[in-house]
Amino acid sequence: MRLxxxxxxxxxxxxxxRARLQQPSRYLVDERPLPADEVEAEVERLKRAIEIARDELAALRDKLHGSMAREVAEFIDAHSLMLADRELTSGIYELVRQGRYRASAALxxxxxxxxxxxxxxxDPYLRSRKEDIEHVIARVQAGLLREASSEERKLAARVGEILVSDSVAxxxxxxxxxHGVLGVVQTAGSRVSHGAILARSLHLPMVVAAHDALGAIQDDDLVLIDGEAGEVIVHPAAPDLARYRAWQRDSLQRSKQLALLADRDTRTRDGVAIALYANAESATDIALARASGAAGIGLYRTEFLFMQRREPPSEDEQFxxxxxxxxxxxGLPVTIRTLDLGADKADASGLTLDDEDNPALGVRGVRLSLRHPQLMRTQLRAILRASAFGPVRVLVPMVCAAEEMSQMRVLLRDCARDLRSAxxxxxxxxxxxxxxxxxxAAIALPSMIRKLDFVAIGTNxxxxxxxxxxxxxxxxxxxxDPLHPAVLRLLAQTITTAQRAGKRVSLCGEMAGDRRxxxxxxxxxxxxxxxxPGVLLEVRELIATLDRGELRKHTAALLRAPTRERIERVITRMHAP
Known part of the structure; x- marks a missing residue:
C-alpha cells in the first residue's frame, strides 16, 4: 500500500x-530456539551472509580511485579485516552451534x-572503534535479509538502493x-549538518528528519524520495512514477539550459560584477567548479583528509x-580552510582529545590548532608548498579574538621562513x-580587521x-532561522566593516547557494x-535578473524589521516587478 x-x-x-535499512538495533531478531536439525543449515546461511558482506566491501574497494581512495580506503580495509577475523566469526558460529541461537540473534x-x-x-581511539563493530555486524545482518529472495536481490541491483538509517556518518x-546508493533517508539530522552538505556535494538526494522511516519501511521496499520536497513515498503508485520520469526529463533539459551559462560573467541586471566561488572537498567538486565557470574555490574543507585514520596525514600527503x-x-584562487575538527570527531582522525560535554562549544577549529601547534605547522607547511603552483589563501575557522589571528600569523610566517631556508x-x-x-568575531571585527587579509562568513x-x-x-x-533579525544585522555589520577596510568579504555558508x-x-x-558548485549556475542565472541598485534601497528596511515576518514582507517587495 502506498505510504x-x-x-x-x-x-x-x-x-x-529499493530500501536498504542500516541500523543494527532495528533489525528483526528471531529469538526462537533453533532446532538441532537446523543448526548446520543456519551456520551455512550465516556464512553466506558474511561472504556477501565481504564481496560488497571488496567490490567497493576496487571502485575507489584518486583522492576518494585516500579518504575511505582505511575505513573499508578495517571492516574487511574484521570480517576475516576468526575470533569474530568463530564466536558467532559457536553461538549458533552451542547456544542454538538463530543467525540474527547470534549476530x-x-x-x-x-x-x-x-x-x-x-584508550579513546580504541573506544571509538565500537562503531566499526556495529557497522560490520549491520552489513552481515543486511546480507541475511537479502538472502530471503534472489529475485528481489536482482530487482534491487537493477534499480539501485535507497539507504534508510537513523543517521549516516x-x-x-x-x-x-x-557503491551505487542512489539516495539517503534519515530519521534524524538537519539540512545544515555536515552529512547533508556532503550529500549535496555528491549529488545524492537526501531527506532527513523522516522520523517514522525505520518503522514504516522494510528492506527491499520500493521507495521514491524527493530531496527538495522532503517526501519519501513507499510503494509509489503509477502517478508517482510518472512524476519521477517527468522530473528526469526536466532535469536533463534544465542541465542543458544552465550549461549555456558556464562561460558567462556573473553580473546583475544593472551591470554590477559579482564573484561566484565554489565550496569543495573532493576532486568531483573541483571538476564541477571549473565546468561551471567558478571564480575560484572560496572554501576547501580539509577535514576528510584526517577522518578514519590511525594518525593524522603527513605533510607530503597533505601537500x-x-x-x-x-x-x-x-590559476584561479583557492581558499583552504585549516582543520576544523573538535572532540566529537578527533578520535576518528588519530587525534586524542578529552571528552567534552558540548564539543560544538569546545576545543575545535583554531582552538584545536593553537593547542596542537605541530599539527598546525604540518598543515600550514603543506598549504604553503602548494602555493608554488597557484594562488592560495589560508582561512582560519572558529576565530573569536584578534590574538588568535596574531598567533596564526606568527605560525604562518615561521613556516614560510623554514620552507624557504630548506x-x-x-x-x-x-x-x-x-x-x-x-x-x-562579528562584533569584534572592527578591532580585528587590520590583522586580516580577507574575511569569509560561515552562516551555518x-x-x-x-x-x-x-x-x-x-x-x-x-x-x-537565517532570517532572524539578529542574524541579518550581524551579516550586514560584517560585510560593511570588511568593505570599509578595503578587505574582500565572501559568504560561504549554505545561504550563499540558496536562491531564496x-x-x-x-x-x-x-x-x-x-x-x-552544483547550484552555481542557477544562482548566476538569478543574479542576471536582479537590479542591485534597486535592492540596496531596501537595506535599511531589512535591518529595521523587528521580526522575521516583517523581513519576509520586505523581501517580497524586493522581488515585486
Missing part, C-alpha cells in the same frame, strides 16, 4: 530504488559483547555513493592533496583570513551560535558568494 512519509529536504533531486549477541569490551577500554557517504586542488583550478619554492604572499561564524555556524540552536538537532529545525536569499544578500552589500 507517504514527510521529512526535511536536505539534498535536492529525486531517486527511485546481535556477538555485537553486544564486543561493543561492551570496546566501551571498557581506556559523513565519512560513510563517499563509499555508499561509490599532494592541496596541490591537486590548486592545479585543478588552473629550499622549497613558495608564493611571495599567502593571504590569511578569518572565518566569521561566532557572534563575538553563525546562525547556530547566534540563536543557541544545535543545527544538527531536527527537533529545533523550525527555530534555525540571493536578493537579500545583494541588498546587504555582498558581492562575493561561495557555494556548492
Amino acid at each position: 507517504v512519509l514527510t521529512g526535511s529536504g536536505a539534498s535536492r533531486g529525486m531517486a527511485l530504488g 546481535k549477541l556477538q555485537r553486544d559483547r564486543l561493543v561492551a569490551v570496546f566501551e571498557a577500554m581506556d 559523513p565519512a560513510e557517504l563517499v563509499p555508499l555513493a561509490e 599532494q592533496a592541496y596541490c591537486d586542488v590548486v592545479l585543478g583550478m588552473g 629550499g622549497h619554492e613558495i608564493a611571495d604572499n599567502v593571504e590569511l583570513g578569518a572565518m566569521i561564524e561566532v557572534p563575538a 555556524d553563525l546562525v547556530q551560535y547566534t540563536l543557541a540552536i544545535d543545527r544538527n538537532n531536527d527537533h529545533l529545525a523550525d527555530l534555525y 536569499y540571493t536578493a537579500l544578500l545583494l541588498a546587504l552589500g555582498l558581492t562575493d558568494f561561495s557555494m556548492h
Whole structure:
C-alpha cells in the first residue's frame, strides 16, 4: 500500500530504488530456539551472509580511485579485516552451534559483547572503534535479509538502493555513493549538518528528519524520495512514477539550459560584477567548479583528509592533496580552510582529545590548532608548498579574538621562513583570513580587521551560535532561522566593516547557494558568494535578473524589521516587478 512519509529536504533531486535499512538495533531478531536439525543449515546461511558482506566491501574497494581512495580506503580495509577475523566469526558460529541461537540473534549477541569490551577500554581511539563493530555486524545482518529472495536481490541491483538509517556518518557517504546508493533517508539530522552538505556535494538526494522511516519501511521496499520536497513515498503508485520520469526529463533539459551559462560573467541586471566561488572537498567538486565557470574555490574543507585514520596525514600527503586542488583550478584562487575538527570527531582522525560535554562549544577549529601547534605547522607547511603552483589563501575557522589571528600569523610566517631556508619554492604572499561564524568575531571585527587579509562568513555556524540552536538537532529545525533579525544585522555589520577596510568579504555558508536569499544578500552589500558548485549556475542565472541598485534601497528596511515576518514582507517587495 502506498505510504507517504514527510521529512526535511536536505539534498535536492529525486531517486527511485529499493530500501536498504542500516541500523543494527532495528533489525528483526528471531529469538526462537533453533532446532538441532537446523543448526548446520543456519551456520551455512550465516556464512553466506558474511561472504556477501565481504564481496560488497571488496567490490567497493576496487571502485575507489584518486583522492576518494585516500579518504575511505582505511575505513573499508578495517571492516574487511574484521570480517576475516576468526575470533569474530568463530564466536558467532559457536553461538549458533552451542547456544542454538538463530543467525540474527547470534549476530546481535556477538555485537553486544564486543561493543561492551570496546566501551571498557581506556584508550579513546580504541573506544571509538565500537562503531566499526556495529557497522560490520549491520552489513552481515543486511546480507541475511537479502538472502530471503534472489529475485528481489536482482530487482534491487537493477534499480539501485535507497539507504534508510537513523543517521549516516559523513565519512560513510563517499563509499555508499561509490557503491551505487542512489539516495539517503534519515530519521534524524538537519539540512545544515555536515552529512547533508556532503550529500549535496555528491549529488545524492537526501531527506532527513523522516522520523517514522525505520518503522514504516522494510528492506527491499520500493521507495521514491524527493530531496527538495522532503517526501519519501513507499510503494509509489503509477502517478508517482510518472512524476519521477517527468522530473528526469526536466532535469536533463534544465542541465542543458544552465550549461549555456558556464562561460558567462556573473553580473546583475544593472551591470554590477559579482564573484561566484565554489565550496569543495573532493576532486568531483573541483571538476564541477571549473565546468561551471567558478571564480575560484572560496572554501576547501580539509577535514576528510584526517577522518578514519590511525594518525593524522603527513605533510607530503597533505601537500599532494592541496596541490591537486590548486592545479585543478588552473590559476584561479583557492581558499583552504585549516582543520576544523573538535572532540566529537578527533578520535576518528588519530587525534586524542578529552571528552567534552558540548564539543560544538569546545576545543575545535583554531582552538584545536593553537593547542596542537605541530599539527598546525604540518598543515600550514603543506598549504604553503602548494602555493608554488597557484594562488592560495589560508582561512582560519572558529576565530573569536584578534590574538588568535596574531598567533596564526606568527605560525604562518615561521613556516614560510623554514620552507624557504630548506629550499622549497613558495608564493611571495599567502593571504590569511578569518572565518566569521561566532557572534563575538562579528562584533569584534572592527578591532580585528587590520590583522586580516580577507574575511569569509560561515552562516551555518553563525546562525547556530547566534540563536543557541544545535543545527544538527531536527527537533529545533523550525527555530534555525537565517532570517532572524539578529542574524541579518550581524551579516550586514560584517560585510560593511570588511568593505570599509578595503578587505574582500565572501559568504560561504549554505545561504550563499540558496536562491531564496540571493536578493537579500545583494541588498546587504555582498558581492562575493561561495557555494556548492552544483547550484552555481542557477544562482548566476538569478543574479542576471536582479537590479542591485534597486535592492540596496531596501537595506535599511531589512535591518529595521523587528521580526522575521516583517523581513519576509520586505523581501517580497524586493522581488515585486
